[in-house]
Amino acid sequence: LMISLSLLEPNKTPFTPLVVMELAEDTNEEAVTWLTSRIKDTQQSGGAELMIDRLTLDDNQDPKKENQNIFIVGASRERLLVGAEDVGLVKEFNDGSMRGFTYANRENFKGFQGDGDNFLSMAECQFIVKHELDTLRARGETHVPGYPKIRLYPGKSVVRRIQSKGILVQIFPLHDKEELKRLSSMWYQNVQLSFQPLDDIRHYFGESLALYFGFLEYFTLAMVPMALIGMPYYLFDWEDYDKYVLFAVFNLVWSTVFLETWKRFSASLAYSWGTLSRKKAFEEPRPGFHGVLGINPVTGRQEPVYSSTKRQLRIYLVSVPFVLLCLYLSLCVMMVYFSAEGLVLGLHDEEPTFWTSLLLYVPSIIYAVVIEIMNRIYRYAAEFLTDWENHRLESSYQNHLTLKVLVFNFLNCFASLFYIAFMMQDMQLLRQSLATLLITSQILNQFVEAFLPFWLQKRRNKRVHRRSGKVSPDQELPFDQQVMLEADMSTYLGTFDDYLELFLLFGYVSLFSCVYPLAALLAVLNNVTEVYSDALKMCRVFKRPFSEPGADIGVWQLAFESMSVIAVVTNCALIGMSPQMKSYFPDSETQLILVVATVEHVFLAFKFILAFVIPDVPRHIQIKLARVEFESMEALKKKAVGNRPAPVPDLTKEKA
Incomplete structure (x- = not known):
């Protein structure tokens, strides 16, 4: 253009x-x-x-x-x-x-x-x-x-x-309007049962964003077997909790196999896109980093430096106590929810009517909304704190921010479910709470992340078209007006929130889907709509982000693997609490605990052995990478030999 x-x-x-x-x-x-x-x-x-x-x-x-x-x-x-x-x-x-x-x-x-x-x-x-x-x-x-x-x-x-x-x-x-139009038509404008055009997404938006959509698609397809198995459990064995033991075992194997096979798939994608073997560039300081003038010991250049001791003091004396305070407030809100739940349950027991039965869902819905609000408020606080800690590198900043957000979101979203499951041991309430949290959070996320930004952007588009004299939004704007329109668009802040949403969804499915088998089906439906809403956002709502090279999903791989380890412990504990398991040890609770702990360790060992046996990078790609590295070393050797000085003649031998 x-x-x-x-x-x-x-x-x-x-x-x-x-x-x-x-x-x-x-x-x-x-x-x-x-x-x-x-x-x-x-x-x-x-x-x-x-x-x-x-x-x-x-x-x-x-x-x-x-x-x-x-x-x-x-x-x-x-x-x-x-x-x-x-x-x-x-x-x-x-x-x-x-x-x-x-x-x-x-x-x-x-x-x-x-x-x-x-x-x-x-x-x-x-x-x-x-x-x-x-x-x-x-x-x-x-x-x-x-x-x-x-x-x-x-x-x-x-x-x-x-x-x-x-x-x-x-x-x-x-934006490239012609290329964007072509990508939109085969990505989200036509609803069809097909894979996403990941190569075209990568070509237009870059590898990091394409890997996110690749992971979203892979995660959705991986949950289809869980959804297909879960529907019969839900329809025919709703009250038979004993049958969910098999579903919990399948859940444990599924979470491990899914993450290990994803690593192989992402390595194949990264190799074909040229990012798997790409050398990382030297990381420059963040724009927001500040300090007194000093010397960088690596580059020897003058730049702002900041004492790591001061940063550690800020982290451990301010950030950590603040996070703990937020966790405490989250637990207090949870206890208020349980009090409201008990009050509503008491009203229903006194006068069981249709309206009081509907009232049973109100505390869970309100609590789900409060959880979403608290998560978003805490996110802003976590960003402020991480900025204040003054991290030099963007990678360090992202790691600290991710840790803060994950810890709070995990406790805020799952603490009530753990309390119901292991303290109250009320499986009926656990199913109800999990269903309410899943459905309510999905509706709120779709509204806040897709519908609201799209509506605001449509209003901006109409305003710009009126200002330029174009009546129809379909009419092409002059170049200067197009630039002004894109400058006024919302800025895409990266895949952090998108991965966080998938992380919480993975937690709901892997931790407690054995007692609510429809969780996987709801997650699949959510992810299908997520593909279209996220695609719409990237093409119509946000400014075009800069392409970012990426070989994997980064720190989120570790986050999902940590969640799968917690899922092993949770599902084994739920298996141990089932009446079927308790019937085998009617006189000794200690034996039951020892058996459950043994089974848990066996599954953890199986998980780590499986992770070790399945290579992260397919063998044919390893061979190609090794071949290129070997040829590069050979070329360096030949270059070194060619630059050697000529050998000095031995005059002693010539005289002899």
Whole structure:
């Protein structure tokens, strides 16, 4: 998509628009001039060697109402190919293997024809531009021009610095309307029983997002056997709790096999996408990281440093007590729920009518709504605390945030179920509570995550179309209006909330589905709607996120595996509580506990043996990776031999 010259400043060369940078409206013009010149400077001069132009609004726009500091960034074809080598892009070689792309060897890669116009996808080009902007480093500047109080550190990222100080409001990649329309038509617009187009999703949104949708699909398909087995149990053996022992055993095996086979499937996907063997880049500090000026011991560059002792004090003296306080409040809310449950049950026992029977579900519904509200409030608090802890790296920040959120969500969502199951030992109430939590949380999530954002975005679209004089939403907007529309869209904050929802769903199914066999069926229905609602959000509601390379689902794999271990303990305990098991040990409860503990250890041993026996990466992929590594080592050896100095002649032997 070539930008029309009328939308850019005069006498500018048109280029393919890739990324939008929006600066604050009151940004000093001196800073704007300095930043744009640094972006356009050659790499030899320390610049990014990219193309950038200010977006010029059409005559219908009021300059006083619109931000004039919006810039379009792109790059030449050669610059993108060189950048592909810099970011470590892995592509398919002519011999079928996956190798790191090199500009010098570009013609030996599959799909490279002519000048390589279509060799890189738009998402890859946008990722390269974002990488080059992030690695644009300060040189001799001591501060941002026009802002003497905003210091610059030599060798540190300029873009990250101005982003943390509010000069850079946002940076996002542009949608490709034609490609997006094609992806939408085969992804979510037509309801059909088929697999998702994961390769097309990866091509447009990147590997990390494609892996999420791949996991969502794999998880849904894996639950189909559980749902098919659970329906007969629910329909014919609802009151016969003894029969659920077999279902619990199947549940234990299922959770282990599902996670192990997923790792193999994700490795196959990552290899075909070139991320399994991709080298991780050196991680730069987060934009929000701050500290006193010091020296990085690894790079030797000046950058802000922050004492790890202070960070640990903040974590253990503030964050941990706060999390414990939130857990305590969650338990207090749970006890209020049980009090309300007992009150309603008493009313029903006194006067059993149709209305009092309906009233039995009210406390569970209210409690489910309260759980969702508490989870969302706590999420904001956890983000604030993790920001305050001042983690240097994004990976460390995400790990600490994930741990805080998972601990609270686990207790908040499952504490009442554990209490009912093992303290009250009321299986009827456990079934009712689990069903209510599942159904209510699914309805709320679909409303908050899909319907509400989509409704708000439709209102934005209508407003932009009216402003541009377009009556029908189907009419194509001018380029400048499309950019303004995308700039006003909600920002996609990543897959954290999506994985968290699947994690809780996996917990409901793996922990207690033996007493409520319809849990798997409800989860399957939820995931099917989740595929379409998430696809709709990504294509119509959110800004296009930058492509992020990913070889697996990261820390969430560990989270799901931890939940499966807890599921072993929970299901074994539920088996031990069944009347069928108690009938075998009528006189000795100690023997029953010992038998249940033994069975639990056997299942745990089976789980870990199965995880050890099933390799995470299929053998044929291991062979391909080993072959490429061997060839690389051989090439390095030949290069080293070729660079050796000529041997010194032995003059003694010549005289002899």
